[in-house]
Amino acid sequence: MSEAWRERLADACADRQQAQRWRTRQVVASDASGSSLDFAGNDYLGLAQDPRVFEAQAEGARRYGAGAGASHLVSGHLEVHDALEEALARWTGRERALLFSTGYMANLGVLQALADRHTAIFQDRLNHASLIDGAALSGARSRRFHHHDAIDLESLLARSESPHKLVVSDGVFSMDGDIADIATLVEVSQQHSAWLMIDDAHGVGVLGDNGSGCVGSTWSSADVPVLVGTLGKALGTAGAFVAGDSALIEHLIQFSRSYVYTTAQPPAIAAATLKSLSIVQEEPEHRAQLNANIAYFRREALHLELPLSDSATPIQPLILGEEARTLSWALQLQHKGIQAGAIRPPTVPKGESRLRVTLSARHQHDDIDQLLTALHHCQHQEALCSPCT
């Protein structure tokens, strides 16, 4: 490596370390049901560990092979992909759905295909990184409105002279757990002839009567023309989909580069997802258990005066402020065999570092009690130390 490159890399790492923003990976043991308590993941219904789902995956691999072997437009679009797309369309009340390999690629592909430099994109400030990156890739004029602030959005829309306007928001905000006000977004978008795109990565499987998310069965594609959902979270597998009317889906098949120029999702994953989707639709008890766990955690955490946020979803961040404090809490939990995300800038704004606690239908009361005891201990340690600082 040349000296200039070596220095550049070392400087970037040193800065990040200094800022207490250094990221590390933990190697997780192969039996995921084993010793550590996971309050960091997004497997909200426990479907990643459901034997029916991984048996369907094994069966899918035996039947279709280990990989798709080609992109969808070449020879990689198998009948199981088609069946999954149809099931996802029906579930979300849309004409059609289109599979992508990941949610990140779905968002890049949709924004790149729909927007160009004559388009204006309006995003909630707290939108997921993949939406921000997709807007940048599209070359569109991109504006960010204050979180949940319809008045700010409205004034940006009113000032825009672009012929094509696209309003984009997370459905459930991934680091805060709060839910977008879809009704207001629909109203404001329609007033300004803008299209509305909702990325419901954390809502599908969890919210709505049939688990189809905060948009799915409630809002039609006339209201929310572009709906994105991911399969790696509540559905427990991997991949993502875009759902909408035929004109949208056909446009994406033609123009979405992250759809066209990539190998199709492994068919075994599609087979597993068909299984987990049927469980989501037929067994509402997992959602009920998840909601009971959320309510229990919140009740007990309030009692302990933990810094809870206003969230009704499985994402229950504890806002701690400073990077060092957040890291310290996460490490103390880790020592007790409990995983929770230490989320720091640039993922969240400066001064809003947080412990991202996520709940799952798989958690038992006893697991949640262990988490609460460990959190209480972190608080107690700080109370002991604060006179000396």
Ligand SMILES: *Cc1c(COP(=O)(O)O)cnc(C)c1O
């Ligand atoms: C996780 C997430 C994505 C990315 O999905 P992957 O399938 O993990 O790539 C996109 N949008 C939001 C809001 C997410 O939380």
